[in-house]
Amino acid sequence: MILVAGGSVLTSEGIIATDVAIDDGFIVAVGAIDPGTAEVIDARGCWVGPGLVDLHVHLREPGQEWKEDIASGSRAAASGGFTALVAMPNTLPAIDAGHRAGFVAEQGRKAGICHVAPAGAITLDRRGVELAHLDELWEAGVRLFTDDGDTVADAGMLRRAMEYLAGRDCVLAQHAEDPGLGAGGHMHEGAVSSRLGIRGLPALAEETIVARDLALVRLTGAAYHVQHASTTGTVALIRQAKAEGLPVTAEVTPHHLMLDHSEVESMDPDFKMYPPLRTTEDVAELRRALIDGTIDAVATDHAPHADHEQEVPFEEAPRGVIGLETALAATLTATGLDQTTLFQRMSTTPAAIARFADHGLPLVVGGPANIVVIDPSATWVPDRFVSRSQNSPFRGRKLTGSVVATVFEGTVTHGPAS
């Protein structure tokens, strides 16, 4: 038996200061419990709730295992407090057919450190030319479809995918970046890019795609999810779509909540990602939108790249940064979310968007033991990461909030006893 003792626990009755007992993969008691011979996780001063859920990670397997693989990414996730992940399909080969989705899920099960759900590509090989094997992917358990990394730029193609999937319990997610407006861009188009002489991606490259996609949602009724929303204009579009009652959700990354485009003045590839870091005004608006629920979820867009791939000039560097191990702390540091809202944005709502039955649930007797223990006031400075790659924009930056322990299916995957 494992006993999580003395924490502030998110239960179906709200937040209660109490203990949680875990045995054989399930929560067996919530209340004052005699530790007896149990393995005790001291949760005094901590928030206890359902394990975090990340809608957006790149685990690089199959095809680029020198950057990360499903096991190493799972370990990084556990140390960041996550118990469930949605793995993006831009692997080599892309996850565009049932057996490929099955491989990712199986590797996740073998690693056994967190639940790894494959996302499926919308188009074959993510090329935007023909639809992927959507039915096969669905049968293999895929509930989130995306060409992430690239945009489904052809509105006719996206319409067809939406029509095909509209009747099913799943969501189409878009990496919104108009290939014309964004062509050749490496950072946010604005004052900093102009001064550095680096070609920019305008905010409009994201907003025009989101606006167009929302029109397709009105037409088809398909559930639609905006990946890594990064601009004030995107937030306004999502707000309006939700007011209209459209089946729309959105995520934001911790780095977009915390950092702005002035970081690129360092010309360090650890600040290169798509969408790029935007303005301070965008950062402020994203924080507001996450707090008020216009943006539903925090997702990391964890995108590992090896050191030697980063040892190049900014414009030549690959896209993306890691985020699993700093997500909780960066989000808390940027937004100061309370316990209830934090678990909604980082566990309950993303679990609902991903259609995860066993994650994001309040802790109740008989429920699955997928649990995280968070010290909301601990400060730390990230330095080395469990992830196989180290390309973090948060290295050396003081963050508030740390993960004390993670429990996945009743086993401690991170923490004092792991």
Added chain:
Amino acid sequence: MRHLLTIEGVTRPELEDLLDLSDEFLNVLDRDIPKVPTLLGATVATMFFEPSTRTRLSFERAARALSADVLSFSPGTSSVTKGESLKDTALTLKAMGADLMVVRHPATGAAHRVSRWADLPVVNGGDGAHQHPTQALLDAFTLRRHFGKLDGLRVGIVGDIRHSRVARSDLQAFSTLGATVTLVAPPTLLPLDTTGWPCDTATELDGVIGDLDVVYLLRIQSERGGVSGFTSLPEYVRRFGLDDRRFRLLRDDAVIMHPGPMNRGVEIAPHIADHPRTLILDQVRNGVAARMAVLFRLMTPEARR
């Protein structure tokens, strides 16, 4: 000053110190034996990841005039084609004994990155559309020699500003030294956001040319997408080319500059390029002295400020 990576943030006294040194080295270059032993035994490495003739030759000439040895690297004849990284190339040249590195690269920040990896002084010989600080020095030096000072000079930089590291560097050096700078280009070739830049912008040359002391012409950077900024070359020539009609609009004492390489018949009419009012060859000659000044400042510890 440990490196020279950008003109941004270089102060007026620092610039004037380098221009004063350039004057001294120009005298050296006028001697019968145009060489001093200042850097005897030191090695200057030039790493040029972009096709370049004048800048590389100018740096190498400057190094030799100071009696330094030169290690010359270019990717066409090297292991870069075999997949070697910028970092490994830099560390390799350092291991061969380089004491200072001049880096030119098509990507912004390349010299900046090298300065973090290799523990030696680095001079940015041009990075993408970002900075080309020694060009700014030699241009400021050329203007100071011609006009005596830059204070009050009205300089128009004309052409593909958006893709130009020369424009970004020159406007900062010129304005720091007291000149007034106007960037002149079609809207598609102006930088997208010039808020806070020490300059004005104009989208027509005819409206400003009569007020200028200096017309600084730039080449269209086709390798960085400059040609997509207008609909046809003849149209660009008609609106921004320095032809006979526009030449007659110039003030009598105005001068014409160009960083090279020139495209005669595009930004400048072929015969105007040879007119005595151009300082184009002075720029080339002064460039050697200005680069000697930079090498001297960065490589002689007792002289370093």
